[in-house]
Amino acid sequence: MLRRACVSAFVLAGLMSAVCSLPSAGAQTPKSKILFLTESKGFKHGSVNRDVKDGAKKDLAAAEVAMTQLGQQTGLFSIHCTQDTKADFTKENLKNYDIVAFYTTGELPIADADRDYFMNEWLKQKRHGWIGFHSAADTFRTNNPAHKWYWDLSGGTFKGHPWNAGELVTITVHDTAHSAMKPFGAEFQIKDEIYWYDHWVPENVHVLMSLNIEKCKTKGQVTKKKEGDKEVETVHAEHVPVAWCRSWGDGKIFFNNLGHNEGTWTDKRFLDSTEAAIRWIRNEVPGDSKPNPEISKAWHEKSVKDGTAK
Numbered sequence: 001m002l003r004r005a006c007v008s009a010f011v012l013a014g015l016m017s018a019v020c021s022l023p024s025a026g027a028q029t030p031k032s033k034i035l036f037l038t039e040s041k042g043f044k045h046g047s048v049n050r051d052v053k054d055g056a057k058k059d060l061a062a063a064e065v066a067m068t069q070l071g072q073q074t075g076l077f078s079i080h081c082t083q084d085t086k087a088d089f090t091k092e093n094l095k096n097y098d099i100v101a102f103y104t105t106g107e108l109p110i111a112d113a114d115r116d117y118f119m120n121e122w123l124k125q126k127r128h129g130w131i132g133f134h135s136a137a138d139t140f141r142t143n144n145p146a147h148k149w150y151w152d153l154s155g156g157t158f159k160g161h162p163w164n165a166g167e168l169v170t171i172t173v174h175d176t177a178h179s180a181m182k183p184f185g186a187e188f189q190i191k192d193e194i195y196w197y198d199h200w201v202p203e204n205v206h207v208l209m210s211l212n213i214e215k216c217k218t219k220g221q222v223t224k225k226k227e228g229d230k231e232v233e234t235v236h237a238e239h240v241p242v243a244w245c246r247s248w249g250d251g252k253i254f255f256n257n258l259g260h261n262e263g264t265w266t267d268k269r270f271l272d273s274t275e276a277a278i279r280w281i282r283n284e285v286p287g288d289s290k291p292n293p294e295i296s297k298a299w300h301e302k303s304v305k306d307g308t309a310k
Contacts, residue, residue, distance in 0.1 A: 032077040032098040032127070032282060036067055039083040041106025045135055047262050048103050050083070063103055063133065066265035067274075074275055076282075085109050091117040099129050099281055102136035103259065119149055124249025129281030131274075134259035137195055155205045155244050155255050156197030162221045163194035163211065163240075165260050170215035171242050174295050175208050179285035180245070180254065183272035184209065190267070193260035196221075196240045202296035204246060206289045210299050211240035214306040237307020239300035245280075247289045252281045 038048040038061065047063040060068065064081040071077045077099070082088040086109040094100070094117065123130060132154050140150035141157035151157055163169050168191050173181045194211055213219055220237035243256045254277040256270075264270050280287045 029127075029282060029284070031075070032278065033096060034067070034071070034077050034079040034099045034101060034278075035088060035094070035097040036064060036079055036081045036101045036103070037083075037085060037089060037108075038064060038081060038103045039085045039108060040104065041108055042138060043105050043135070045103070045105075045260060047134075047259060047265055048083075062262040062265050063259065066271065067101070070271055070275060076275065076278055089118075090114050094118060094122050098127055099131065099278065101131040101133065102139065103133040104139045105135045106138075107140055107142070115149060119153070123251045123253075126250040127282050128251040129278075130248075130251075130253050131277060131281075132253075132255040134193075134195075134257055136255065137197065137257070141198065143198075151199040151201075152204070153253065155246070155253070156200040156241070159196050159198045160221060161193050161195050163216065163218050165193040166191060167216070167218060169194055170212045171209050172212045173209045174292070175206070175288060178208055178245075178287040179280050180273050180277040180287060181208050181243070182276065183269045187212070188269065190258065190264070190269075191261060192258050192264050194240060194242065195257055196238065200241070200296075202293035203291055205241075205244040206246060206292050207241050207295045207299075208243040208245060210242055210295075211303075213237055213240065213303045214309075219307040220303075235307050237303045239296050239303050241296065245277075245287065245289050246291070252289065254281065 040048065048061045050058045050061045052058055060081055067079055068081065071079045080088075089108070089110055091114050094114070100118075122128060130153060135158070137154050137156055138158035139154070140147040168189055170187065170189050171184070172187050173184050175181055176186055220235045223234050223236065224231050225234075226232075242258065243254075245252065245254045247253075256273065256277075258264050258270055276285060279285045
């Protein structure tokens with residue numbers, strides 16, 4: 001009897017020890033700190049334009065307001081919005097942040113040492129990530145081999161936007177299980193400017209959603225030329241990815257083409273997707289990042305067929 005009581009006490013003590021070693025129910029991962037870079041060295045989008053009439057400036061542009069409010073409402077992150085790349089995108093300052101987001105254009109003043117630290121050390125850490133919005137793809141896009149680091153980061157660079165800001169487009173989601181795609185469902189429509197891309201390497205990325213050219217008014221880039229007395233139109237169509245992601249060491253990369261229109265920054269689907277992308281970077285929600293080049297291949301074939309269909 002005494003032996004049985006001792007065994008029971010031993011088991012109970014072990015269970016108590018195990019329970020005490022578990023994290024408390026109230027324990028939470030600290031807030032992420034986001035550096036949101038919105039400097040325009042090329043075209044300045046309305047969503048990141050702080051200028052108002054007579055040389056006055058707003059404190060924050062529409063995209064910056066939306067991201068600031070998202071952080072406040074979710075309690076998920078704090079954010080610093082900056083249009084001063086040279087001052088804020090430095091090795092020392094990056095150490096203060098977990099996530100960097102770009103809504104930028106042109107050739108930004110990033111020093112080589114800061115770039116190397118960002119790509120080779122900072123971005124490879126757990127719970128670190130880079131998010132690109134819309135014209136982040138219109139950044140370092142000139143065909144200069146020195147910019148390859150950025151093409152690897154962004155996944156693709158601006159080639160044009162046959163689908164203008166006022167056109168209602170249809171987008172198909174390929175990975176409905178990815179947390180950042182769930183707010184969109186299997187297919188959705190939105191008015192926003194859609195890019196197509198140079199420096200696109202499908203073997204490097206996990207495509208999340210694409211433009212469904214079959215269901216869009218614009219089928220691709222139209223060129224015209226004279227053939228005798230007639231003007232002949234030719235439609236150039238190809239796969240048009242809209243969002244994708246990839247892993248970078250232990251860090252993560254997420255890109256979303258949407259965000260040209262200021263109205264997109266008040267669209268619940270877009271904001272919920274952005275929140276989920278941040279949670280994905282924080283390793284709180286699931287999402288595959290394995291490259292799926294077969295999607296790009298299949299959708300290129302489909303897009304060419306749909307774009308040239310009479």
